[in-house]
Amino acid sequence: MLSAEAPKITDWMQAWGSLAGLVMSTFAVVFTGLLFRHEIRVRREEQRDAMAAQARLIFGKVLEIKRVGGEERVMEVMKFEVQNFSSLPIVDVACSIYGDGGLIAEGLPMDLVESGRKTGYTTKLNMQIPWQRFDDVAKGAWVQVRFVDASGVRWRRDGRKELVRILPLKG
CATH class of the missing domain: 1.20.5 (Single alpha-helices involved in coiled-coils or other helix-helix interfaces)
Structure with missing residues (x-):
């Protein structure tokens, strides 16, 4: 069994x-x-x-920094441009220019940048650049561009660095 x-x-x-x-x-x-x-x-x-497809095609560039006048009476003029290589416009554009010593010019507005390039100028600077260091600062200057793309997303690009999305504040 x-x-x-x-x-x-x-x-x-x-x-x-x-x-x-x-x-x-x-x-x-x-x-x-x-x-x-x-x-x-x-x-x-x-x-x-x-x-980020459109935003990757937006760049800021310092074209020229001039000093006009002698050491005592100096007017600094900066020429920069925002390059939009996309086919759509960007809006609410604000540029800040930085150099070796930090912020040089802040919040330079441009309402609309259509496809192509748009040039801006400023004579209102946040810092006095010493005459001896002017060439070094001019070479190292870069533009931070803050803008809203065609789909309504806010972005920031610092020179040629990586693109950063600016998230809305929760209130």
């Missing part, structure tokens, strides 16, 4: 097959979950990339 109730080899094969199926199913579920997370991450990156 004992031999009739003992598991046969087919019972053992079925049990081990069920356990192997359980392990493989668990691996398949984990792999599917990881693949799902990866696809979500890729989709979000593509959405961010599409959102």
Whole structure:
């Protein structure tokens, strides 16, 4: 009677097959979950990339910094431009110019920059540049451009550095 109730080899094969199926199913579920997370991450990156497509084509550039006059009476004139290489305009543009010593000129407004280039000038500077250091500061000057693109997203680009999205304040 004992031999009739003992598991046969087919019972053992079925049990081990069920356990192997359980392990493989668990691996398949984990792999599917990881693949799902990866696809979500890729989709979000593509959405961010599409959102920044126009903004990546906006640059600011210092064209010229002049000193007019002698050491006592000096008028500093800066010429800069905002380059819009996209086909759509940007609005609410404000530029700040920085140099080695920090902020040189701040919040220089431009209402609209259509496709192409728009030049701006300023004679109102936040800092007096020493006559001896003027050439060094002029070479190292760069423009920070803050703007709103055609889709209504606010951006900031510091010189040729990476683009930064400016998030709205929650109030």
